[in-house]
Amino acid sequence: EAAVTQSPRNKVTVTGGNVTLSCRQTNSHNYMYWYRQDTGHGLRLIHYSYGAGNLQIGDVPDGYKATRTTQEDFFLLLELASPSQTSLYFCASSVLGGIQDTQYFGPGTRLLVL
Amino acid sequence: QQKVQQSPESLIVPEGGMASLNCTSSDRNVDYFWWYRQHSGKSPKMLMSIFSNGEKEEGRFTVHLNKASLHTSLHIRDSQPSDSALYLCAATYNTNTGKLTFGDGTVLTVKP
Numbered sequence: 001e002a003a004v005t006q007s008p009r010n011k012v013t014v015t016g017g018n019v020t021l022s023c024r025q026t027n028s029h030n031y032m033y034w035y036r037q038d039t040g041h042g043l044r045l046i047h048y049s050y051g052a053g054n055l056q057i058g059d060v061p062d063g064y065k066a067t068r069t070t071q072e073d074f075f076l077l078l079e080l081a082s083p084s085q086t087s088l089y090f091c092a093s094s095v096l097g098g099i100q101d102t103q104y105f106g107p108g109t110r111l112l113v114l
Numbered sequence: 115q116q117k118v119q120q121s122p123e124s125l126i127v128p129e130g131g132m133a134s135l136n137c138t139s140s141d142r143n144v145d146y147f148w149w150y151r152q153h154s155g156k157s158p159k160m161l162m163s164i165f166s167n168g169e170k171e172e173g174r175f176t177v178h179l180n181k182a183s184l185h186t187s188l189h190i191r192d193s194q195p196s197d198s199a200l201y202l203c204a205a206t207y208n209t210n211t212g213k214l215t216f217g218d219g220t221v222l223t224v225k226p
Contacts, residue, residue: 031212042118042202042216043158059215090157097212100146100165105157 002027002104006091012112019078021109023091029104031097032074034058034066036087037108043090049074050097081113117141120203120217128225133190135220137203138183147179147186148214150202158202162188193224 004025013019025032031050035043045058047066055066063085065077078085089109094101120137127133137147146165150158164170164179164186171177176189190197200221204214 033214040218042120042204042218043214044216045213048213056211058213094212100163101212102160102163103212103214105159107157 002029002093004091004093004104004106006089006106006109008109009107010110010112012114013078013081014114015082017078017081017113019081019111021076021078021089021091021111023074023076023106024072025074025091025093025104025106026072027093027095027104028071029093029095030071031094031101032068033092033094033103034064034074034076035090035092036060036085037090038087046076048097078111081111083113085111086113087111117207117215118203118205118217120201120220122220123218124221124223126223126225127193129193129195131193131224133188133193133197133222133224135188135190135201135203135222136185137187137217138185139205140184141205141207142184143207144181144184144205145208146206147177148204148206149177149186149188150204150216152200152202152219154199161201190222193222195224195226198222198224 033048034046049068091106092103152158
């Protein structure tokens with residue numbers, strides 16, 4: 001099965017703090033995604049990318065930046081964290097990003113903004 | 115506006131029973147439906163996908179799709195306690211991007 005890793009697994013920060021969440025996939029997948037999951041909700045897409053240097057806006061991008069430095073690495077940046085960004089964050093990857101492609105998820109990062 | 119609606123929000127079935135979960139798209143431009151399963155504290159894992167009318171069976175799991183009504187359903191027969199999880203329905207739309215839009219999920223509990 002496709003391997004996607006995330007770090008850190010847990011993070012606590014204060015309002016206004018700077019946070020970077022990391023994601024790495026070693027599957028040679030082209031597409032990578034960042035989602036957030038809140039209690040009572042499914043996953044909501046923040047940003048995604050189809051290759052190094054590329055960034056596409058998702059459905060809930062406000063307050064988030066992202067950067068894809070290599071094919072393997074995708075970062076999510078919260079430059080002025082707010083309590084509303086307390087959530088469970090998942091990274092995922094897929095081969096070609098097509099409508100038939102399965103997305104494989106990492107283990108998640110739980111973020112608490114105080 | 116939520117594009118993918120799931121029902122019920124939660125479901126309790128006895129061990130060995132049949133669980134039926136529903137999912138509907140409010141956008142007619144849907145291409146694929148996906149079912150993901152997420153055990154507590156874990157990440158979502160793809161269970162099944164379907165894009166053509168009819169049904170698809172894999173072991174104890176059967177997925178139905180009615181494209182005219184934009185409705186898919188997941189049926190789990192001979193449910194086991196290990197099937198207890200959050201079941202997420204997702205859809206891709208004809209944008210050629212493969213972006214998934216998720217519903218809020220159904221929490222399934224299988225009682226021994």
